[in-house]
């Protein structure tokens with residue numbers, strides 16, 4: 123449904139009136155499905171290498187020829203027709219991303235006399251996946267019989283720009299799906315931990331009292347750590363995703379400065395909002411599975427499914443590697459670092475606010491220290507970019523992503539703890555006292571167990587050994 127509404131959205135934003143009337147009502151009613159068809163066998167992360175071709179016919183339509191792989195929801199029996207929003211290259215278009223156009227390619231087209239005709243776009247294979255088995259992911263072949271018609275959406279050669287407008291929203295959606303999957307895992311493991319008796323509590327003497335019954339596993343510190351880690355990750359991720367949704371709303375408002383600032387912040391945070399829940403959500407679920415011991419590995423419980431399902435989130439809509447290049451290579455320097463400045467201002471305000479409360483002040487200091495670490499790393503990296511040595515600048519972009527997202531989520535946690543602290547001391551509590559207390563406790567957990575990891579990232583990024591760069595003069599070490 124998300125893909126169909128996304129595809130309909132693209133036609134609504136960029137298509138002409140005829141396209142809108144032909145496709146959108148059927149898509150929004152759920153009778154037809156929509157897909158996003160970008161990936162080709164030789165062109166996954168690098169969309170500039172797309173070769174699917176479009177040849178204009180006499181009547182202004184285009185003949186499409188080529189193939190797309192991994193197309194989500196690309197064929198199944200739940201809808202009557204599909205509209206594949208397809209990236210292709212019009213004959214003679216410039217090379218690279220500047221020559222990519224967007225086409226609506228239906229599985230069944232309506233010819234001028236109104237009859238429905240099979241449009242020569244065929245699902246030749248359904249990929250068998252490790253997770254997400256509830257929907258199809260297909261290999262599409264266009265124009266095998268030279269009879270596949272595509273309708274140009276918007277202007278020629280603007281396809282990637284249009285698609286990216288949709289993909290930025292889709293990246294937040296992927297983050298949200300990852301956070302939701304990890305949340306389901308958290309609650310499943312929490313319930314199990316409250317019901318499963320195993321072992322006895324460690325007594326101060328260090329001995330076990332076997333005459334006593336077994337304790338529930340939720341009473342073991344290590345199990346509590348695994349549960350708290352999940353809570354810290356999923357609620358931290360959710361809070362960032364809600365923040366991004368708020369920025370997206372404000373970016374649509376009428377106040378010019380607020381609009382542009384929040385658009386910038388949203389663009390800056392999008393790669394993190396996609397990557398943190400996808401990467402750390404997987405670690406959260408892995409810990410959830412561990413809470414169930416052997417049962418976690420078995421089909422009797424859903425944890426194994428959640429772990430398989432979340433794995434794709436770090437791959438599609440731009441892999442973690444690609445998101446990290448985007449964050450460090452494009453978003454950091456964007457508008458002379460203005461987005462980073464805006465975020466830094468927000469963090470400084472949170473820190474100032476938190477410092478005025480005795481029990482939060484120490485955590486405010488820790489976050490201030492982390493901002494210093496990011497600054498140190500950027501000061502180290504920037505000269506590489508300045509002298510055009512982008513290989514060195516970007517080599518550890520994924521480690522930078524790990525560090526930056528850890529700090530961004532740390533900021534979210536300090537804000538949540540601040541709000542919880544203020545609510546606890548006011549007469550207007552919306553939730554139970556325990557809700558607010560658990561937020562403060564989880565912030566403390568995050569600051570003790572997760573935030574210190576940024577130091578390791580800093581050391582790695584700033585290490586003098588550049589071990590992953592390709593040296594043409596040396597033998598491969600692999």
Ligand SMILES: Cc1cc2nc3c(=O)[nH]c(=O)nc-3n(C[C@H](O)[C@H](O)[C@H](O)COP(=O)(O)OP(=O)(O)OC[C@H]3O[C@@H](n4cnc5c(N)ncnc54)[C@H](O)[C@@H]3O)c2cc1C
Nearest residue numbers: 158159160161166167192193194259437438439441443444
């Ligand atoms: C279940 C599923 C559903 C999908 N749904 C869709 C869909 O609906 N529509 C669609 O168009 N596509 C879809 N995809 C495709 C998905 O978007 C791609 O698989 C993804 O973009 C990666 O491309 P690739 O598989 O070709 O890997 P590659 O691009 O070959 O990447 C392989 C590895 O190399 C790294 N890498 C590549 N280039 C660079 C670089 N320049 N710098 C550093 N590292 C790099 C990557 O990070 C990755 O780790 C889907 C895939 C799956 C598995």
